[in-house]
Amino acid sequence: MSAKRRSRLSLRAREAINGHLFTLPFVIGFIMMFLYPFIQSILFSFSKLEISSQGYTLTWIGLENYYNALFVNAEYPQLLVETALQMLRNVPLILVFSFFASILLNQQFKGRLFARVVFFLPVILSADIILRMESADYISAFLDSALAEEAAAQGTLGTIFSRGQLVSLLMYLKLPQGLVTYIVTGSEQVANIIRSSGVQILIFLAGLQSISPSLFEVAKIEGATGWECFWMITFPMLSPLIVTNIVYSIIDFFTVPSNPLVDFIKDNMFGGAGYGVAMAMSWLYFAFIALFLLLTAGLISRRVVYMD
Amino acid sequence: MKRKHVIGFFIGVLRYLVIVSVCFVILRPLLAKVVSSFMMERDLYDQTVKWIPRNFTFENYRAMYLHMKYLTALRNSLAFSFLISLLQLASCTLVGYGLARFRFRAAKLIFALAIFTLIVPPQIIILPLYLNFRFFTIPFVMPKPGINLLDSIWPFVLMAASGTGFNNGLFIYIMRQFFKNSPKSLEEAAYIDGANAMQTFLRVMLPGAVPALVIVFLFAFVWQYNDYFFTGMYWPKAVLLSHTLDVAAQNYAHSLGAHFQGHYISLLNNTGMILFIMPLLILFGFTQRYFIESVERTGIVG
Numbered sequence: 045m046s047a048k049r050r051s052r053l054s055l056r057a058r059e060a061i062n063g064h065l066f067t068l069p070f071v072i073g074f075i076m077m078f079l080y081p082f083i084q085s086i087l088f089s090f091s092k093l094e095i096s097s098q099g100y101t102l103t104w105i106g107l108e109n110y111y112n113a114l115f116v117n118a119e120y121p122q123l124l125v126e127t128a129l130q131m132l133r134n135v136p137l138i139l140v141f142s143f144f145a146s147i148l149l150n151q152q153f154k155g156r157l158f159a160r161v162v163f164f165l166p167v168i169l170s171a172d173i174i175l176r177m178e179s180a181d182y183i184s185a186f187l188d189s190a191l192a193e194e195a196a197a198q199g200t201l202g203t204i205f206s207r208g209q210l211v212s213l214l215m216y217l218k219l220p221q222g223l224v225t226y227i228v229t230g231s232e233q234v235a236n237i238i239r240s241s242g243v244q245i246l247i248f249l250a251g252l253q254s255i256s257p258s259l260f261e262v263a264k265i266e267g268a269t270g271w272e273c274f275w276m277i278t279f280p281m282l283s284p285l286i287v288t289n290i291v292y293s294i295i296d297f298f299t300v301p302s303n304p305l306v307d308f309i310k311d312n313m314f315g316g317a318g319y320g321v322a323m324a325m326s327w328l329y330f331a332f333i334a335l336f337l338l339l340t341a342g343l344i345s346r347r348v349v350y351m352d
Numbered sequence: 353m354k355r356k357h358v359i360g361f362f363i364g365v366l367r368y369l370v371i372v373s374v375c376f377v378i379l380r381p382l383l384a385k386v387v388s389s390f391m392m393e394r395d396l397y398d399q400t401v402k403w404i405p406r407n408f409t410f411e412n413y414r415a416m417y418l419h420m421k422y423l424t425a426l427r428n429s430l431a432f433s434f435l436i437s438l439l440q441l442a443s444c445t446l447v448g449y450g451l452a453r454f455r456f457r458a459a460k461l462i463f464a465l466a467i468f469t470l471i472v473p474p475q476i477i478i479l480p481l482y483l484n485f486r487f488f489t490i491p492f493v494m495p496k497p498g499i500n501l502l503d504s505i506w507p508f509v510l511m512a513a514s515g516t517g518f519n520n521g522l523f524i525y526i527m528r529q530f531f532k533n534s535p536k537s538l539e540e541a542a543y544i545d546g547a548n549a550m551q552t553f554l555r556v557m558l559p560g561a562v563p564a565l566v567i568v569f570l571f572a573f574v575w576q577y578n579d580y581f582f583t584g585m586y587w588p589k590a591v592l593l594s595h596t597l598d599v600a601a602q603n604y605a606h607s608l609g610a611h612f613q614g615h616y617i618s619l620l621n622n623t624g625m626i627l628f629i630m631p632l633l634i635l636f637g638f639t640q641r642y643f644i645e646s647v648e649r650t651g652i653v654g
Contacts, residue, residue: 059454062549066450067462069443070524073514074462078469081480088480098497099487145374148367155371161640162375168636169382169629171578173594177621178381235377299473309475319479326475333473 089323109324117317119308120325124332127298127305131336133229134237135293142241142289146248147278167242175300240296244289251285252278283348290340298333305329389413389623396615412623419600419607420624421591426631429577429593432505437572439512440520444568445561447515448527449553453539463528470521478585481507485586507586518575518582523568530564531557566642574632597624 064071089109091102113120149160214224255277263273299306309329313322388396392407416422451463485507489498501507511517515524538560542552558565580594588595601620605612612620 056455058549060456063450063454063456063459066454066549066553067447067459069513070447070466070515071462073443073511073516074465074469077481077511077514077516078472078477081477081484082472084480084483085476095483100483148371151367153364153367159371159375161636162378164640165378165382165636168574168632171580171594171628173578173580173597174625174628176580177597177625235381238374238377295471295473299475306473306475313479323476323479326473330473330476334471337471 085323086327088320089327091320093319095319105320109320110328112317112321113324113328117321117325123305123308124329127303128332128336131294131297133226134233134240134297135290137233137237138241138244138293139286139289141237142244142248143282143286145241146245146252149245150249150252163245164242166239167246170239170242170300240293240300243296244293247285247289247292248282251282255281287341287344287348290344291337294333294337294340298329385622385626388619389626391619393613393616393619396619412620413627415604416600416620416624416627419604420593420596420627422593422596422627425591425593425596428591430631432508432590432592433573433576435505436508436512436517436576437569439509440515440517440523440572440576441565441569443513443515444520444523445527445558445565446553448524449531449557451524452528452531454549463524466515466521466524468521469516470519470525474518474581478582482585503587503589505587508582517572518579519571523572526568527561527564530561534560563642566639570635570639570642573635577632593628597621597628600624 087102090104090106091109092105094101094103145163149156149163214227219227259277259281260273263277268276297303309322309325312325313319316322317325387403387405389412390408390410391405392409392411395406398406447462447466451459451466482502485501487498488494488501488506489496501510508517512520534557538556539552542556547555578594580598583590583592583594601612601617601624604620605617
């Protein structure tokens with residue numbers, strides 16, 4: 045009797061022990077390789093850091109690093125605002141593009157496998173080193189200008205209009221000035237946006253596959269059109285993933301090493317303004333990202349449909 | 353009925369137009385790199401040369417192959433990425449399984465922390481980590497000034513083995529979702545037959561988790577192979593492809609005692625990039641089915 049009771053008790057205890065054992069590597073790693081440096085970096089951002097061969101010393105200087113980052117360094121605030129604006133422009137476009145691309149790639153057509161492979165290629169080929177070199181690449185700039193000339197002469201797809209024509213067309217349609225600039229600058233970013241949508245497309249695709257076909261069958265029997273099916277079934281069922289993808293896109297945009305601000309902080313860390321100021325810059329940046337994520341996630345998750 | 357056919361036809365055409373143009377946008381830079389890698393320098397200044405090289409040459413490949421120390425660097429890069437991604441796979445699978453299958457109070461907190469590591473930009477912790485690896489100690493075990501782990505494989509091994517490497521929070525998330533969605537009956541049968549948790553995990557659960565394991569391994573491998581930010585930080589002396597590619601064009605110019613024009617450096621860099629991504633493209637060619645279909649089947653979304 046007592047043996048039986050003990051074994052029942054220990055079942056839960058054993059489960060807890062096993063759980064802790066399995067997750068132990070991460071807990072140790074998190075404390076040593078994440079939490080400790082995380083706290084250190086807060087301290088660094090308020091201190092003057094000096095490194096010698098024997099170790100490093102910290103001297104508390106309060107908010108001086110933050111002051112330097114924001115007011116002494118003229119470039120930083122400007123870069124911060126620019127990066128934020130760029131993100132505000134690109135993330136919605138990435139989202140819309142990956143949403144429709146995934147719907148397209150989910151349909152049956154010849155060459156679907158090939159299209160999926162190509163759409164996914166940028167994820168594989170987006171090495172830091174490649175992005176870095178591409179930003180300093182004369183040849184693709186050269187080919188770009190050659191292509192633009194060709195397109196202007198022949199009027200091929202994608203560049204049916206020149207920039208000026210596009211602006212005047214949109215103005216003719218009486219669209220507000222802000223929207224016009226958005227569309228025009230967005231259309232110049234097309235390649236960039238397509239190339240940073242790979243993972244988002246995969247996430248949406250996975251979501252599309254997980255929608256039960258019986259929902260569509262019922263809707264068809266009830267006489268719904270494809271248009272209605274899209275807005276009543278596909279869109280709401282994918283809405284939780286929209287939040288996931290927004291969060292992913294924002295983080296991806298902010299942390300990709302080809303982001304000029306990331307580069308700027310790294311350059312300042314080793315030379316330039318020094319460790320403390322660079323840490324203050326990273327913390328301001330992180331605070332900014334966190335605020336952004338909270339705001340967007342908070343605004344959007346209210347409208348999301350959860351099945352369970 | 354006829355009207356429906358016409359509409360269907362137009363939608364089909366439109367679909368192909370969109371897909372072809374997107375594929376074009378993605379493939380064109382790649383194509384431009386391939387084309388220009390066969391050009392000679394004077395083709396760059398020739399106004400009539402755009403897509404087809406006039407002076408076809410393998411000289412760029414020969415030079416970059418030599419100055420990237422291609423064979424050594426490739427072997428190092430592949431071996432390094434293989435080892436590190438295997439370690440990441442092992443740790444993240446263990447942790448993911450632990451979070452998915454055992455009920456204990458800290459589980460939710462640990463999972464939240466794993467996600468948190470994803471959100472924090474790496475710039476925040478690279479400097480303290482750098483210093484910790486420079487003066488590496490373990491409290492109560494190792495004495496204070498510590499040892500220098502920089503310029504060795506250890507920073508990467510330590511981070512990979514503890515599931516705190518690059519994007520490992522994502523891998524933990526994928527594995528947890530996968531194990532959450534897989535049926536419990538097999539495990540229960542194993543427990544009834546007297547297996548302990550580790551045996552059950554290794555013998556019963558792992559064989560069924562192959563799709564998720566493959567996708568995590570491939571992502572880890574590709575990201576590690578592509579990495580330049582972290583290896584450049586903690587192991588700058590390593591002869592890895594991403595490092596040798598960075599300086600190969602300069603070294604070539606230096607060895608000739610010449611000063612190259614910006615255009616010519618771009619040309620060499622393009623050739624180097626082709627050499628750099630070639631192994632990945634070959635790997636992707638063999639495994640694209642896993643990349644694209646597994647993501648759907650691992651229940652990342654679930």
